[in-house]
Amino acid sequence: MVRTVELRSDTFTLPTESMRNAMATAELGDDVWDEDPTIHRLQDRAAEMVGKEASLFVPSGTMGNLCALISHARPGQEIILEIDSHIFQNEVAGASVVGGLQLRPLDTQDGRLRPDQVGAAIRPADIHEPSTGLLCLENTHNRKGGTCLTPTQTRALCAVAHEAGFPVHLDGARVFNAAVALRVDVRELTAPVDSVMFCLSKGLSAPVGSMLAGSAAFIDHARRMRKMVGGGMRQAGVLAAAGLCALNEMVDRLADDHANARRLADGLQGLPGVEVDLSRVETNMVFGDCRPPLTAGEFIDRCREVGVLLDQASPHRWRMVTHRGVSAEDVDYAIAAVQRLLGTPALSPLRAAG
Numbered sequence: 001m002v003r004t005v006e007l008r009s010d011t012f013t014l015p016t017e018s019m020r021n022a023m024a025t026a027e028l029g030d031d032v033w034d035e036d037p038t039i040h041r042l043q044d045r046a047a048e049m050v051g052k053e054a055s056l057f058v059p060s061g062t063m064g065n066l067c068a069l070i071s072h073a074r075p076g077q078e079i080i081l082e083i084d085s086h087i088f089q090n091e092v093a094g095a096s097v098v099g100g101l102q103l104r105p106l107d108t109q110d111g112r113l114r115p116d117q118v119g120a121a122i123r124p125a126d127i128h129e130p131s132t133g134l135l136c137l138e139n140t141h142n143r144k145g146g147t148c149l150t151p152t153q154t155r156a157l158c159a160v161a162h163e164a165g166f167p168v169h170l171d172g173a174r175v176f177n178a179a180v181a182l183r184v185d186v187r188e189l190t191a192p193v194d195s196v197m198f199c200l201s202k203g204l205s206a207p208v209g210s211m212l213a214g215s216a217a218f219i220d221h222a223r224r225m226r227k228m229v230g231g232g233m234r235q236a237g238v239l240a241a242a243g244l245c246a247l248n249e250m251v252d253r254l255a256d257d258h259a260n261a262r263r264l265a266d267g268l269q270g271l272p273g274v275e276v277d278l279s280r281v282e283t284n285m286v287f288g289d290c291r292p293p294l295t296a297g298e299f300i301d302r303c304r305e306v307g308v309l310l311d312q313a314s315p316h317r318w319r320m321v322t323h324r325g326v327s328a329e330d331v332d333y334a335i336a337a338v339q340r341l342l343g344t345p346a347l348s349p350l351r352a353a354g
């Protein structure tokens with residue numbers, strides 16, 4: 001039987017029954033007037049979970065990051081971040097367009113910036129140069145494999161920024177995945193940073209929304225910025241109700257997604273034509289490279305024909321993401337399907353190369 005295994009992203013997760021029920025009965029008000037009680041409950045709960053004074057519900061992770069960047073830094077300032085970070089690669093240059101900010105990307109092997117590397121990128125007080133306004137971290141790091149920054153690494157990086165006098169923002173779209181994988185309270189990963197954005201709509205399965213958390217003064221300013229970029233919503237409590245279920249009911253089960261990603265990576269590793277770096281599989285993502293002449297585009301098209309959906313990361317690189325909608329049986333089906341595909345003449349890299 002052909003089934004569909006959705007491995008393109010954890011953004012494909014659908015709301016749970018408990019979320020649907022909570023949405024149907026949520027108490028509502030106008031959140032632009034700051035009068036939606038369900039939004040208040042979500043914002044209080046989110047702030048408490050990440051150990052910050054306040055938080056703000058935003059429609060997307062992209063908007064949360066943008067509001068953070070333009071709240072922390074002034075036009076003309078430079079932001080240090082990792083070269084494959086979502087903010088640098090996937091947010092349509094919003095920080096530059098809306099915030100007038102210059103981005104300073106630094107390269108790493110595995111998404112983990114080093115304190116000495118950040119230190120060396122800080123601008124001196126020179127009239128010709130922009131001043132450094134912010135350091136951005138990403139945990140887990142998406143494009144480098146879903147890799148985690150530990151509490152110690154986070155603290156060391158923040159110390160460099162704070163000593164130089166500028167703040168740190170964490171793109172923690174999947175910071176709960178990091179906390180679960182590292183077996184630490186998420187506060188250990190968020191306490192050292194000045195602000196954190198995390199997504200409710202990825203592995204946590206809510207239909208829409210992300211949270212931005214930080215000091216009360218920072219969140220007050222970010223609320224104005226959210227309004228400026230069109231993110232002020234009215235009876236948004238209908239979405240916040242699902243977000244509360246996400247925070248209260250969906251964090252611990254992320255461990256299942258991590259086990260499934262490991263199972264998937266183990267099953268795919270060693271197949272002819274694809275290469276999977278097992279050492280990078282720390283959370284719910286599996287990246288692989290196709291060996292030429294096989295391209296990721298070809299591989300993805302053929303996988304789709306057998307019901308296995310995955311995402312392209314570069315001409316030869318693909319990504320599979322596990323989540324609540326992918327069971328261990330789905331993983332086994334996907335492995336067997338890919339195994340069969342790589343054995344077929346049309347895709348067999350050995351045959352094509354010979």
Ligand code: TLP
Nearest residue numbers: 009011060061062063086090142171173
């Ligand atoms: N990531 C999406 C795509 O945009 C690539 C995905 O499928 O992984 N930070 C990180 C680290 C992210 O991975 C994402 C989304 C965001 C921010 C933005 O969140 P949204 O999609 O809610 O704007």
